[in-house]
Structure formats: C-alpha cells, structure tokens
Amino acid sequence: MRPHAEVEEVWPRDGRVRLVGRIHGRAAGGTDGWRMVLVLRGTDRRLRYPARVKGDRFESELPVSDLADRDAEADGEVEEWDIHLTDGEAELRVGRQLDDIRGKKKIMVFPEQRLSGWSVRPYYTVKDNLSLECRLECRSEEAI
Numbered sequence: 001m002r003p004h005a006e007v008e009e010v011w012p013r014d015g016r017v018r019l020v021g022r023i024h025g026r027a028a029g030g031t032d033g034w035r036m037v038l039v040l041r042g043t044d045r046r047l048r049y050p051a052r053v054k055g056d057r058f059e060s061e062l063p064v065s066d067l068a069d070r071d072a073e074a075d076g077e078v079e080e081w082d083i084h085l086t087d088g089e090a091e092l093r094v095g096r097q098l099d100d101i102r103g104k105k106k107i108m109v110f111p112e113q114r115l116s117g118w119s120v121r122p123y124y125t126v127k128d129n130l131s132l133e134c135r136l137e138c139r140s141e142e143a144i
Helices: none
Strands: 004-013 016-024 035-040 046-054 057-063 078-086 091-095 113-115 118-124 130-136
Touching: 004 118, 016 091, 035 057
Parallel strands: 004 091
Antiparallel strands: 004 016, 016 057, 035 046, 035 078, 046 057, 078 091, 078 130, 113 118, 118 130
C-alpha cells in the first residue's frame, strides 16, 4: 500500500472541519513544517493549513468559509477539494484505507455546513480518499 495519511476522525462542525489520523507507510520525521493542503480539483488552486504532527499522529483543521468561491454564478455549481498532508518533500493523500470497509462513498455520509449560499461537506471518493464538496445552493424556489 502506498504511503498516505490515514484519517481516523472527521469533525465537520462549528464552521470548521477538523481531521485527526496517522501517517502510514512513511516516517513522519520532524514535527515542524507539516501542512494540510487542499487542492481544488481541475485547477492549480491550493489552500494550506498548519498540521500538528507528533510521532505518526496528525491533526489539522480548516475554516469552511475559505472554500466558498465568491465568483461562482450557477446554482448547484460544485467544487471538489482533495485533501493532502505534506512536509514539503512528500504529499500524502488523506483517506481511510486500513479499516476493511470498501465503498465508503455510498456508505458514510458527513453532515454539511452552510454559509453564504454554499454548503460544504466532507465525503469519501470512490478510492476511499477524503475530499470536500462545496455546492452553491439554489437561490430561488424556481431553481429547485
């Protein structure tokens, strides 16, 4: 199995998404310089947040307000952000591979958070990696 950041806890609440887990398949090395990196799918846009690493354990969080694209126009537009953990040398995909549950995308549903016309929700991809979905909500009843 490829080195990755094995997420153990996902806490989407109070305007933040907090992740807790372990680095798998690679020595964590020093505790300094680790970052959680969000990559907007299909673009080179990246958001970086500090990550606390102690031994092989990591913890990080982000404010969901950073994810809303203020320039979006179309109701129902969706942005997908892939989550990685990096120390500047390697970029490890955040996901959950070691629990023997396959197909989490259809099984596990996290609560969404709403702000400024957007909903933000963590979700598992078809490869059991963790991503964030940001959806521009419909502006009128007619758009539903």
